[in-house]
Amino acid sequence: MSAAFLNDRRKAMFYALAAVATASSQDAIVKFLSSSFPASQTVFFRAIVAALILLPWLYAQRQDHSIWPANVRLVLLRGAILCTGYFCFVLSIAALPIATSVSIYFTMPFFVAALAGRALGEKVKSHRWIAISAGFAGVLLMVRPGAESFEPAALLALASAFGYAIGQLLSRHVSQSASPVVVTFWQSxxxxxxxxxxxxxxxFFEMSAESGKVAEFLLRPWVMPD
Known part of the structure; x- marks a missing residue:
């Protein structure tokens, strides 16, 4: 195993850990804001912050990568699917404990494995299927579909996992003709x-006292911070 390969693996592990840490912090912030601010406002400012980070990066790469990708339709489709998945997730954590939403979201590998064969022509080995299925069974125990304590918001977390799974599969296709920075910029x-x-x-939608946390988080008007 070459030193270059080990170095790339260490970088990948670092990026993965950084991504998980950032996502966890983001989830906690969204949960905190969900009682006062609407989902659209939190997502909008998320996009603004992402743009402020990505634009200088795009400018630095302007000689090597065009900001307009060749397969722009696929890039935008991926962005729309991931956006839907993200909204589903943040709406779920408005009504569920973060730990529950995240645990349900971890069904994403199950969906990726189920779709990878058709989408990418990749074969998932049996031992991976066993591990993924065990995790999925654990999620079913948590969600308890059909039980009196079943929370419909759990379906939003599940839909988020499915949307992100499709987004991950599309990432393999769009990365062949567009840089990660360009793809992420258009996603934001x-x-x-x-x-x-x-x-x-x-x-145009009315809320009532029975609307629930999810509807309130989705339809609440924008709030100017104090």
Missing amino acids: TVYGVVAIALTALAP
């Missing part, structure tokens, strides 16, 4: 556009 752009669209549509 889609997030921002969808957030603005939801903000414009929210006044």
